[in-house]
Structure formats: C-alpha cells, structure tokens
Amino acid sequence: MKKNYKILGFTFLIEEQKIHNTLNELDFLSTPQSQEFNLDEDLLQFKLDxxxxxxxxxxxxxxxNGRFVVQRIKNSDWENPEKYIEVKWDKSLLLEALKSVMN
Incomplete structure (x- = not known):
C-alpha cells in the first residue's frame, strides 16, 4: 500500500513503511553555516521496494562547506550506487536530484 509523504514541500507516493526524514527540518532560507549541527549523513532514507x-x-x-549526496542504492550495494548526484545548498536542485534518483 502506498502513502503520500511530503519531502521538501513536494508530495511523493511511496510504499508505506518506516521512513527516516530529518531533511524537512532544514531551513533553506538560511545558510548552511547557521544549521551546521543538523547537517549529517543521515537526512533522508527510505525504500522504493x-x-x-x-x-x-x-x-x-x-x-x-559540504554538499548533499543523493543516491539510489540497489541490493544494499552502497559501494556502487545505481545513481549518485552531488548538490550544493539549493532546495530546488536537491528536489530535482531526489526526483531523478527515484525514476
């Protein structure tokens, strides 16, 4: 069964499951410097299937001074992502990268 999840202000239809999402807590109207302590490797993770x-x-x-890394991982092969995109501090680019790895 699929469920609507709001990520970065956009609604995605995703299989109902446990989803880790602290990405929505970031304030893209401010700078990365002001949110440095919220910027970690575990911002969003869910399974498509x-x-x-x-x-x-x-x-x-x-x-x-870091960047977002958006990945699509197949069969738990974290060493060889199926898709890999790096994005600077830009909400619209990050949203586009997320849409890209989901397709």
Missing part, C-alpha cells in the same frame, strides 16, 4: 533504497546525506557531516 525490497531492493532499492533512496538516501540523502550531507558530506562531510557537520561541515558547512
């Missing part, structure tokens, strides 16, 4: 995981993290953690 039994084999596919979507993951967004900030690298390096707690470093305002």
């Amino acid at each position: 039994n084999e596919t995981t979507i993951d967004i993290g900030w690298y390096p953690s707690f470093d305002a």
Whole structure:
C-alpha cells in the first residue's frame, strides 16, 4: 500500500513503511553555516521496494562547506550506487536530484 509523504514541500507516493526524514527540518532560507549541527549523513532514507533504497546525506557531516549526496542504492550495494548526484545548498536542485534518483 502506498502513502503520500511530503519531502521538501513536494508530495511523493511511496510504499508505506518506516521512513527516516530529518531533511524537512532544514531551513533553506538560511545558510548552511547557521544549521551546521543538523547537517549529517543521515537526512533522508527510505525504500522504493525490497531492493532499492533512496538516501540523502550531507558530506562531510557537520561541515558547512559540504554538499548533499543523493543516491539510489540497489541490493544494499552502497559501494556502487545505481545513481549518485552531488548538490550544493539549493532546495530546488536537491528536489530535482531526489526526483531523478527515484525514476
């Protein structure tokens, strides 16, 4: 059964499951420096299906000069992501990257 989840202000239809999402807590109207302590490797993670995981993290953690890493992981092969996109501090680019890895 699918459920609507709001991520970055956009609604995604995702299989009902446990979803980790602290990404929505970030304030993109301010700077990464002002939110440095919220920027870690575990911002968003959910499964599209039994084999596919979507993951967004900030690298390096707690470093305002870092970037978002958006990944599509197949069969738990974290060493070889199926899709991998790096995004600077820009909500619209991050949303586009998320949509891209979900397709």
